[in-house]
Amino acid sequence: MHSIFIQPVLNFWSGYIRLVTRYPTLGSIFPFIPLLLLWSVVVDAEFFPRSFFPGPADVAKAFYDLSRKGILLAYLEDSVVRLVVGAAAGMFAGVFLGLLVGLNAGFYRALWPILLFFQAIGDIAWLPLLIIWFGFGIKTMTFVIVYTVLFPVVLNTVLGVRSIPLDLHRAAQSLGASRWSILTNVVLPGALPNIMTGLRNGLGYGWRALIAAEMIVGTSGIGFMMFDARRSGSVVEILLGMIILGLLWYAVDALILAPIERATGQRWGMVTQ
Amino acid sequence: MKSLTINNLSKTYFDPYAAKHLTAVHDVSLDVPEGEFVSIVGPSGCGKTTILNMIAGFLPASSGEIIVDGRLVSGPGPDRGVVFQSHALFPWKTVLENVAFGPKMRGVGLKEREAIALDYLALAGLSHAAERYPNELSGGMQQRVGVVRALANEPAVLLMDEPFASVDAQTRMTLQEELTRIWQARRPTILFITHDVPEAVFLANRVVVLSKGRVLEQVEIDLPRPRSWDTMMENETFKQLSARVLQLVRAA
Numbered sequence: 001m002h003s004i005f006i007q008p009v010l011n012f013w014s015g016y017i018r019l020v021t022r023y024p025t026l027g028s029i030f031p032f033i034p035l036l037l038l039w040s041v042v043v044d045a046e047f048f049p050r051s052f053f054p055g056p057a058d059v060a061k062a063f064y065d066l067s068r069k070g071i072l073l074a075y076l077e078d079s080v081v082r083l084v085v086g087a088a089a090g091m092f093a094g095v096f097l098g099l100l101v102g103l104n105a106g107f108y109r110a111l112w113p114i115l116l117f118f119q120a121i122g123d124i125a126w127l128p129l130l131i132i133w134f135g136f137g138i139k140t141m142t143f144v145i146v147y148t149v150l151f152p153v154v155l156n157t158v159l160g161v162r163s164i165p166l167d168l169h170r171a172a173q174s175l176g177a178s179r180w181s182i183l184t185n186v187v188l189p190g191a192l193p194n195i196m197t198g199l200r201n202g203l204g205y206g207w208r209a210l211i212a213a214e215m216i217v218g219t220s221g222i223g224f225m226m227f228d229a230r231r232s233g234s235v236v237e238i239l240l241g242m243i244i245l246g247l248l249w250y251a252v253d254a255l256i257l258a259p260i261e262r263a264t265g266q267r268w269g270m271v272t273q
Numbered sequence: 274m275k276s277l278t279i280n281n282l283s284k285t286y287f288d289p290y291a292a293k294h295l296t297a298v299h300d301v302s303l304d305v306p307e308g309e310f311v312s313i314v315g316p317s318g319c320g321k322t323t324i325l326n327m328i329a330g331f332l333p334a335s336s337g338e339i340i341v342d343g344r345l346v347s348g349p350g351p352d353r354g355v356v357f358q359s360h361a362l363f364p365w366k367t368v369l370e371n372v373a374f375g376p377k378m379r380g381v382g383l384k385e386r387e388a389i390a391l392d393y394l395a396l397a398g399l400s401h402a403a404e405r406y407p408n409e410l411s412g413g414m415q416q417r418v419g420v421v422r423a424l425a426n427e428p429a430v431l432l433m434d435e436p437f438a439s440v441d442a443q444t445r446m447t448l449q450e451e452l453t454r455i456w457q458a459r460r461p462t463i464l465f466i467t468h469d470v471p472e473a474v475f476l477a478n479r480v481v482v483l484s485k486g487r488v489l490e491q492v493e494i495d496l497p498r499p500r501s502w503d504t505m506m507e508n509e510t511f512k513q514l515s516a517r518v519l520q521l522v523r524a525a
Contacts, residue, residue, distance in 0.1 A: 167361035170331050175426055176351030176378035185374070189365035268364040269408025 028250070054236040059243065062236045071225070076244065079221040083210055086142055087203055090149025094202070095195060097150075098157020099187065112158070119151040123209040127216060136217040141210065148209040149202035153195065160194025161187055193265030200257055204249070211245060275342050275429040275462050277305040277328065282337035284323050284486075297323045299486040300337070305430065308460040312473035314518060315483035316525055321466045324483075325434050328464065329355050342429035351375060354423030356433040360415040362407040368394065368418050369403040375426025393425040394418075396455060413444035420452065424461060433465045437472070446502045449475055453500050470519045475505055480518055484525030492518055 020027030036056050043055035050058070066072035101107045101115070123144045130140040164186065172182045214223025222241050229237035265271040284298040298320040305311045313321045326332040328339050330349035339346040341353055354375075362371050369390050376386035394400050397417045407415055416436055423431055437445045453476060456463060467473050473480045474494055482489040494514055496505070505511045 165359065165361070167357045167359050168363065170329070170349065171355065171357060171361040171363075171422075172374075173331075173349035174329055174351065174353055174355040174428075175375040175422070177374075178378075181378060185366075186363065189363070192365075264365070268406055270364055 025254075028254075051233070052235060054239065058236050059239050062234075062240050066237070066240070072240075072244075075221050075225045076248075079210060079214065079223065080248070082138075082141055082145060082221065083203070083207055086145030086210070087149045087199075087206055089142075090146045090202060090206070091153050091199055093146070094150045094153025094198065095157050098154045098191070098195075098198075099161060099183075101154070102158040102161025102191070103187065108158070115151065115154060115158075119155065123148040123205070124212055127213065131217060137219070140217050141213045144213045145206045145210050148206040149199075152201035152205065153198040156194045156198030156201070157191055160191030163194070164190035189264075189268075193261075193271050196257065196261055196265065200253075203252060203257075207245070207249065207252075275307045277303075277430045277462060277464060278340040279303040279324075279328070280338045280340070282324065282327065282339065283335050284320070284327060284332070285335045297486055298327070301483075301486070301488055302337075303481060303488065305462055305464055307462055309479070310456055310463045310465065310477045311479045311481060312465045312467060312477035313481045313483055314467055314470055314473040314522060315489075316522060317468060319483045319525065320486040321468075321483050322434060323486075325355075325432050325464070325466050328430075329353055329432055351379065351426055352429040354426055354428030354431045356416075356419050356423050356431065356436045358435045358438050360407070360419040360436075362415060362418055362422070364407055367404050367406055368399065368410070371407065371418060372422045372425045374422065379426070389425055393421045396424075396458070397421045397451065411444075412440045413448060416440055416448060417451070420455070424455070424459065429462065431461045431463045433463060435467055438467070438469070445472075450501055452476060453498065457498055470522055471515050474511060474515045474518055475500060475502070480514075482518060482521040482525065484522075489525055490521055492521075 016030075020030065040055050040057075043050070043053060047053075063072070097111075101111050126144065126147065127140070130143055134140045134143065168186050168190065169182060172186050177185060210221070211223035211226075214221040215227040218224035218227075222244055226238050226241035229235075229241070261271070280302050282298055282301045282303075283296065285294045285296050287293075288295050301320075301324060303311075313324065315321050323332065327334045328341075328346065330346055330353065344352070346353070362368075363374070366374065369387060372390035372393055373386040376389050381389065391400065391403065394403055397420065399414065399417055399421065402410060402414060402418070407418065410418065419436065420433075437448050440448065449472060456476075465473070465476055474496075477494050480492045480494055482492065492514065496508065496511055496514070
């Protein structure tokens with residue numbers, strides 16, 4: 001007689017599993033539903049004044065208002081363009097430097113300790129110096145983001161290059177490959193899964209560093225919007241900014257990083273899913 | 274003249290921990306005429322892999338000379354195909370791309386090199402796996418692709434470094450039989466390194482027993498071909514030769 005009560009639950013669970021297996025995106029969305037409900041309930045109970053702790057509906061309204069005025073999109077664009085430009089520069093410089101250090105024992109000995117040293121000096125720790133050098137503005141933000149993306153990419157590229165089995169180099173050599181062919185056919189694809197890991201970390205750190213930099217030295221962008229909202233005491237805009245940061249990372253992961261990883265390292269059996 | 278000749282080859286290492294020179298290979302001379310199948314057998318540490326690495330050009334020799342196809346060896350090159358124990362297939366290339374890699378490096382066009390690769394894959398019964406990635410194959414199939422990839426580049430000499438040591442016993446016997454069949458069909462010049470005495474005797478025309486970096490003895494293997502394990506296991510000559518080589522290796 002228990003089964004009368006349990007069976008529907010089992011059926012529901014089975015249906016849920018089948019649904020999210022078929023549409024993995026839904027599997028990423030559903031867990032937020034209870035979270036949103038909890039948030040609404042806490043807000044509606046009025047433990048805190050509404051202006052202090054607004055609910056999902058207020059944030060949605062703020063999203064609508066700011067979008068309609070065009071402010072949100074403009075700020076979002078500013079932040080994303082800074083991230084893309086900075087990340088691209090950091091990635092190219094990082095892969096290049098990583099190949100150099102990974103392939104050449106001399107460069108490795110000379111540069112590895114230095115890389116570790118500067119990697120440990122966090123992006124934000126540079127800000128006081130950068131503000132003196134470059135002032136409040138785009139130069140400082142660009143430096144911060146390139147710096148933040150660069151190190152994870154360099155370190156992981158070096159790791160990737162050095163983890164390619166010696167036999168693969170030898171196999172390519174005895175099949176007649178030139179140094180250039182070995183670079184393009186062995187070293188780059190062999191290091192790619194690690195480069196992707198570096199890029200993933202770099203983008204994650206870079207995104208955070210950018211928001212922090214925008215708060216301190218920015219005149220536009222999501223970070224600026226949130227910090228500016230603090231002055232006018234607009235909690236709803238701060239929450240909106242936070243939610244956008246999280247959503248944007250989801251988009252970068254789902255649209256860019258994950259597809260590349262599925263098509264390369266995971267396909268080749270070099271990383272486990 | 275696709276032969277391999279080694280004259281007075283030696284290799285000494287400096288061991289920085291012991292602060293002295295160690296001799297891994299001592300004054301080895303060897304001749305592998307065109308189209309012959311020679312095995313080098315010996316216990317681990319006897320220097321057999323060091324010899325192969327010097328022939329392949331991966332390691333410089335301390336003294337002596339290696340002549341392949343009439344030319345002095347001074348580094349790795351496509352005239353010496355290598356089959357590795359670790360199969361060393363490129364994980365990011367399909368089986369077809371792996372096998373076509375040597376011809377690609379020679380500048381053979383796409384259509385032609387794929388035709389070459391498919392021809393060699395068919396030789397090893399691998400046509401169905403052409404579009405798969407190495408990680409999707411069994412260990413035995415990976416080794417077959419490794420052999421075929423080296424052969425497809427038509428090297429003067431094929432160097433094989435314990436290629437079947439890490440596959441299971443049944444698969445190993447099948448691979449050995451296939452290798453003798455392929456050798457009979459194409460007659461490449463092969464130098465095969467192994468620590469497995471029956472394997473060395475089963476495959477080769479001649480077995481070189483190596484001990485402490487020196488050639489201990491060379492044993493001619495006068496067995497009929499085609500060879501299969503079903504007949505070899507009952508063959509008296511095979512048993513006697515295996516026993517003889519085993520004694521030499523154990524005494525080494």
